[in-house]
Ligand SMILES: CCCCCCCCCCCCC/C=C/C(=O)SCCNC(=O)CCNC(=O)[C@H](O)C(C)(C)COP(=O)(O)OP(=O)(O)OC[C@H]1O[C@@H](n2cnc3c(N)ncnc32)[C@H](O)[C@@H]1OP(=O)(O)O
C-alpha cells in the first residue's frame with residue numbers, strides 16, 4: 001500500500017474485464033494484429049469508462065495500466081496531449097466546445113508538432129497558417145518536403161482531430177508558432193478531408209500499438225475560431241492581440257508530458273523490470289556455491305545482487321521522484337493559472353532535466369535487468385523487450401534527452417550567474433546560494449543527510465565549474481553560442497549532477513517521512529545503496545577537488561557490499577510491494593506464483609512457428 005493507495009479499486013475493476021487480461025499473446029502477433037488488438041481494447045476501455053463512470057484522469061490511468069500493459073495506446077496522445085492542450089491553451093468558449101466531446105471520445109485527437117526536418121528546434125518548424133480576413137479562415141500549408149508533419153501518435157489511421165503547431169502569418173508578417181485545432185478526418189466516413197495527405201510512418205523500434213503518422217497540408221482552410229486563443233487572439237479583421245504573458249506558454253503541453261513521464265514511463269518501466277529480474281533470480285538456480293550442496297538461487301550470488309539491488313534502489317528513487325515531479329507540476333501550474341509565472345523557468349528546467357535523467361537511467365537499468373536474466377531474459381517471454389522498447393522511447397520523445405539536459409543547464413547557468421550578482425536562489429536550486437564545503441563529512445555511519453550533502457557538493461561544484469568554463473571560453477574570444485557548444489558536454493554533466501542530487505534528496509525526504517520503523521529501516525538501506533552506488537560510479541566527480549579521499553571511497557565500497565547482504569532477505573518483498581499484477585508485467589519469468597519453467601514450455605509450444613505451415617514445410621522438406 002506504500003505505492004497504490006486509492007488506485008486499487010479501479011485496477012481491480014479493470015482486472016475483472018476478460019478482454020484485458022486474456023486474448024492472443026502480444027508476442028505472437030504481427031504489427032497490424034498488435035495495432036488492431038489495441039484498438040479493440042481502446043474501444044472496450046471507452047465502454048468501461050462510461051459503464052463505471054470514470055471521468056477522473058487518475059482513475060482512468062489505473063484502468064489504462066491494465067488495459068494496455070507496457071505499451072502506449074492511441075489514448076496516450078489523446079488524453080496526455082490533445083485534451084490538456086485544449087484545456088490549457090483554449091479560451092473558455094473553445095474549452096466548452098471541444099473538451100466534452102474529447103472526454104467522451106466522440107472526437108479523438110493528437111498533438112501534431114514535429115516535422116520531417118525538425119523536431120528539437122521548434123522555432124525551425126515550417127508549417128504555415130496564413131490568415132485570410134475575407135474568408136475568416138486560416139490556410140494551413142506544408143510549403144516544403146521537410147515541413148511534412150511526422151511522428152504524431154494516432155495520426156496515421158486513428159485520430160479525426162489534432163492540435164497542429166504552425167507559424168501564424170497575417171498580412172505577410174510571421175507571428176511565430178501557434179496551436180490550431182484541426183479536423184483531419186470525416187466524422188462519418190473516417191476518410192482524410194480533402195487537402196490533407198496522411199498515413200502511418202511505418203514500423204518502429206517499439207510503439208507497435210500506436211500509428212505514428214505523417215500529414216501534408218495543401219492549402220487547407222480552417223475557421224478563425226480554431227486557433228487556440230487563451231493567450232493570443234486573431235480578430236476577424238486580422239488584428240493580432242496577445243496578453244503580456246510568457247510566449248513559452250504555447251510549449252505547455254510538453255512541460256506537462258515531461259513532468260508525467262518521470263513516473264509513468266521511467267518509474268513504472270524500471271520497477272516492472274526489477275520485479276521480473278528479482279523474482280526470477282529467486283526462482284532460478286544455477287551452478288555451485290558449495291560442493292555437494294544444492295544449486296543456489298542465483299539471487300544469492302553477490303554479483304547478481306550487485307547487478308540488481310542498485311537498480312531496485314534506483315526504481316524506488318525514480319518512482320518517488322516521479323510522484324514529487326507530478327506534485328510540483330500541478331502546484332506550479334495552479335500558480336501560473338492565477339497569474340504567478342515566477343516559477344515557470346524552474347518547472348521547465350526540472351521537468352526537462354528529470355525527464356532526461358530518469359528515462360536514460362531507466363532504459364539502462366531495464367537492459368541490465370534483461371542481462372541479469374541470462375538466456376531467458378533474451379526471450380520475449382521475459383516481457384523485458386517490450387518494456388524496454390517502449391520505455392526507451394521516452395529518451396527521445398518530448399525533447400531528446402541531451403537537448404533537455406542542456407535546457408536544464410541553461411537555467412542552472414542563469415541561476416548561478418544571478419548568485420554571482422548577489423541574487424538569492426530558491427526552490428530546487430537554493431543550494432547554489434550556500435557556501436560549498438571543501439571536505440566531506442562522510443563517516444562509516446553514512447547518514448542520509450551526509451550522503452545527500454555529498455551529492456549537493458558535487459552538483460554545486462560542477463555547476464560552478466561549467467559556468468566558469470563558459471566565461472573563460474567567452475573571455476578567450478569565442479562568441480556566446482560557440483562557447484556554449486564548446487562547453488556543452490560539461491553542461492550536460494552539470495545538469496545530470498543537479499538531477500542526481502534532486503533524486504537523492506527526494507528519496508531521503510520520503511525515508512524521513514515514514515513512520516513505521518521497520519519500513520523506514522529498509523527504505524534507508526535502499527536509499528544508502530542508491531547514493532553509495534552513485535558515488536562509486538561517478539567517483540571521479542567526488543575526488544576531483546579532494547572532497548572525498550581514498551579512505552572514504554574504500555568505506556563506500558565496503559558499505560555498498562554489506563548493504564547487498566542486508567537487502568537480500570527483503571528483496572522479493574520489495575518488488576512485490578510495487579503490486580504489479582501478472583497482467584501488467586506480461587512476463588513469464590516474473591510470474592507471481594514463480595511457476596516459470598512449466599509456463600515457458602507451454603508458451604514455446606504455442607509459438608506460430610510450431611504450427612503446420614505449407615511454405616516452411618516445403619522449403620525444409
Ligand atoms: C495524461 C498523462 C500523461 C501520460 C504521460 C505518459 C506518456 C506516454 C505517452 C507518450 C506519447 C508520446 C508523445 C510524444 C509527443 C511528442 O514528442 S510532442 C513533440 C515534443 N517536442 C519537443 O519536445 C521539442 C523539443 N524542443 C523544445 O522544447 C524547444 O524547441 C527547445 C529545445 C526548448 C528550444 O526552444 P527555443 O524556443 O529555441 O528556446 P531557447 O531559445 O533555447 O530558450 C528560450 C527561453 O525559453 C525557455 N524555454 C524553453 N522551453 C520552455 C518551456 N517549455 N517552458 C518555459 N520556458 C521554456 C528557455 O529556458 C529559455 O529561457 P531563458 O534562458 O530565460 O532565455
Ligand SMILES: Cc1cc2nc3c(=O)[nH]c(=O)nc-3n(C[C@H](O)[C@H](O)[C@H](O)COP(=O)(O)OP(=O)(O)OC[C@H]3O[C@@H](n4cnc5c(N)ncnc54)[C@H](O)[C@@H]3O)c2cc1C
Pocket residue numbers: 077110111112113114117118119120121150151152153207212393396397398399400401402403406
Ligand atoms: C515514439 C515517439 C513518439 C512521438 N510522438 C510524437 C507526437 O505525438 N507528436 C509530435 O509532434 N512528435 C512526436 N515525436 C517526435 C519527437 O518529439 C521528436 O523526435 C523529438 O523531440 C526529438 O527530435 P528530433 O527527432 O528532431 O531529434 P534530433 O534533434 O534530430 O536529434 C538527433 C541528435 O541531434 C542532437 N541535437 C539536436 N539538437 C541539438 C542541440 N541543440 N544541441 C545538442 N544536440 C542536439 C540530439 O541530442 C540527438 O543526439 C515522437 C517521437 C517518438 C520517437
